[in-house]
Amino acid sequence: MADVARLAGVSSQTVSRVSNGFPGVNEETRSQVLAAMQELGYRPNSAARALKRGEFRTIGVITFTLATTGNVRTLEAIATSAAEEGYAVTLLPVAVPTQDEVRGAFTRLGELAVDAIIVIMEVHLLDNATISLPPHVKVVVADSDAGDRYTVVDTDQAGGARLAVEHLLSLGHRTVWHLAGPDDSFAAQRRTDAWRAALAQAGREIPEVVRGDWSAESGYRAGRALAARTDCTAVFAANDQMALGLLRALHEAGRRVPEDVSVIGFDDIPESGSFLPPLTTVHQDFAQVGRLCVDGVLRQMSLSPPERGTTLVPTRLVVRESTGPAPGA
Structure with missing residues (x-):
């Protein structure tokens, strides 16, 4: 960062503001800093940032399968919404729906340093898997009956x-x-x-x-x-x-x-x-389910204690040509 600052003729604080996308830097100075970064091959150290901020800006997602339409479209919305909020997504598919696999997935995500986890699976596996998570990691469950044990987002x-x-x-x-x-x-x-x-x-x-x-x-x-x-x-x-x-x-x-x-x-x-x-x-509305999952984990990070309960996304009937009056009606 000091090398970039010297080459661009600015302070290290200005380099930090540009690399973090903060406002308040005029465009000419920003362009100078970005050009110096490119010339020197500078990339911000995400690990150092995480240590400084106390967060990793990463959301983990655990799901059983990517073969179903609902899971794929929900995951797409999660990734898009997370990116809009400045978060990356780490996906961890679980090969088979067993308690050991679920426990192992949570352990691996904990080792990968995530701030929150979105789970797309049946909640009884969470309850029975004796999962131990770091206290700062928040959990939202999609498409499941978790009552008030977790924050849940589901279709009606x-x-x-x-x-x-x-x-x-x-x-x-x-x-x-x-x-x-x-x-x-x-x-x-x-x-x-x-x-x-x-x-x-x-x-x-x-x-x-x-x-x-x-x-x-x-x-x-x-x-x-x-x-x-x-x-x-x-x-x-x-x-x-x-x-x-x-x-x-x-x-x-x-x-x-x-x-x-x-x-x-x-x-x-x-x-x-x-x-x-x-x-x-x-x-x-799978897209809305995904967006609300991301909103839920971000809201949990700012609340103590975190929220619990279920948010239902409404459904609607789409009438096409496969339904009609009963024979003889």
Whole structure:
């Protein structure tokens, strides 16, 4: 820094202000300092900065998979929002959802020196993993049922499922079948519970749950069974990928959508409007979930004690061409 100051003809304090992006330096002086930095190959020492400030300006993210649309889009929003606030993101995917893997991920992130951690996984693994974190590290959990044990940001899963069921019932369908996600998923369980509650409130028969694993292939397998039931005229799929497989199974069985069977999904992935027919679905605002996760960890860093509780991001129904009046309605 002293070498840069001598070459630029300014004080070391001015070099520090330029390297940290502080205001109050005129453009001519800033240009001189930046030119001197480039000529000398100077780069600020992030470790020294961290020691001086007592923070690392880095947020760690732990997630099980990058194969799902929700995780990828949430992570994209986290990275963008963090960068806007001057923070870097360190991503640590967990290979398998076990307590040992989760504990190891937290340990590695602690060694990598992060100020906060955003976790995209089921909260029961956090509770059972006997995690020990440095006292300064803050945690926000996305898409999980953590109650007041952590700061949580989640989509309004129940509200979205109710929108789906109410839409299908309003079209004259006697009941709604449910193609659910895996039973160890909080999001899948919350959507199933809301589907069941909405049918019960309307006084309708509650069919047996048909379960998939979020993939289009599992939706196709389940869809072949549903297509064989002539009493099935409406299906709420817990995500758009399973709805895609269901559409294929119905087509192969000669059952028209929406004339014979109405189908509604959940997520509103970018491709859902290009399904055949275009898919009616529940829109999740993954970008808002990611932004609120970053806001949550930054807010925790400035509060003592940190906040707890859940922030729900609203959903909305996107009506396209895969839903229509019940046969004979």
